Amino acid sequence: MTPTDLVLVDRTDATATITLNRPDARNALSRELDRQLRDRIIEADDDPEISVILLAGAGGAFCAGVDLKELAATGFTGDDRTENCIDRVAACTTPVIGLVDGPAVTGGFELALACDFLIASPTARFADTHSRVGIVPGGGLTARLADTVGIRRARQLSATGQYIDAPTALAWGLVNEVVESAELLTRGIQIATTFAAAESRTLRAVWSLYDGMSADAIADGVARERATNAQWSAAMEAVAEAGAAVIEHGRAQNRER
Template identity: 65%
Template sequence: MTSPDLVLIEQIGACRLITLNRPEARNALSQALNRQLIDALAAADTAADTSVILLAGAGGAFCAGMDLKELAERGFTGTDKTENCIDRVSNCRTPVIGLIDGSAVTGGFELALACDFLIASENARFADTHSRVGIVPGGGLTARLVEAIGVRRARQMSGTGQYIDATTALDWGLVNQVVESAGLRERGLAIAEAFTATDAATLAEVWQLYDAVSRDHIAQAVDREADINRAWSAQALALVDTTKAVLEHGRAQNKSAR
């Protein structure tokens, strides 16, 4: 049985539009979606006919973050060194522009932050709810969010878990531009087309310089966050196992007492 198309891919001129396609789950990152997105990004990043990657979400949402139901049942990639789609976006040599329509929350917010820059619709909303759901960030949020909006605003977002709207995101420098939802795709394609007017070899060198600046500023913070996330995840899993064992022991005692 073949897997459903959790990622839609369109080649439009020199632009590769990649769309997360789990609208019924607000494009939450399941393991299957993570894998398909990694593959799509890797293919686009090495494609000779692709100068720009656009990353979007289907169904009026960008990404709701990790699939918490699956995370509770099976775990995700936070406790090991397996590549995830957030890393894959940040490691792309090809420019990646995020098109944000609707919500980008927690892990979905990290996915957006991994893009080179963001164009948002007026419906875009951003939130870091890691602390509310009890998960330590592991996708570089604490590093990239500070780079984007400054540490004080980053603390506010992570400390409150409250959403900011598109206007605030533009004012804070989180997004480059806000457009009407109906025009978001066309605006993204127009920007991608403008990229193709540059000399490809020169742009690649310039992009590497910008990437190097970001790495100099945030690489240590990203690694530190990942280490803390792995340690926290291991502790959380141990607590779950201990709690499960206690409950099972209690059930066994109740049965024997009957």
């Protein structure tokens, strides 16, 4: 491994475990991390010997969202948007299981929602702080979150920036299971192994049917969100100020738990 390895890939039989490897920044999505993750996802999805992708974060965090320090240096202009790692995960034909340990916040929450389903540890925390930063979501959050937990709960999360814990996420149907942090990868591989035991052509056909149902339910919402995001902009000073407030908001909420 070199310092530029912001994404690690480990293969176990027909399972590829892809790990965001920027733990010092809670795996925040810098441009370079986004690029490397997108490339590794494409490689795994294109590999005919990979039947399941596990997506995880290193160092006790899943993903803290877009790198606000990097964003604050440039500001935000939605009209220069290109395909990102969230889009690529959502487009995978290979099943993607998210393994969420620690925070999955804003862009990290979008990344989690782009997975086919989630397994979480007791330390998992989910929050949408787009409104606090001052940037409209662009990774499909409004559509996928409403589809997953219902529009009323989605409205509440996006308006308040409220963090929800793993038991709440399980009760709301956001995650499928909660297991101890030390067991998270093992449980992911166990599930992936059962997928690999299925007749592959049949499973691909069944999975494509579920993908079609999901697309039917959220495609218009994703398109509307992207159109709004493309018209949005935020000055670097505003992003910097909001970013500091968002970090303190997160610390305060998690201290209360």
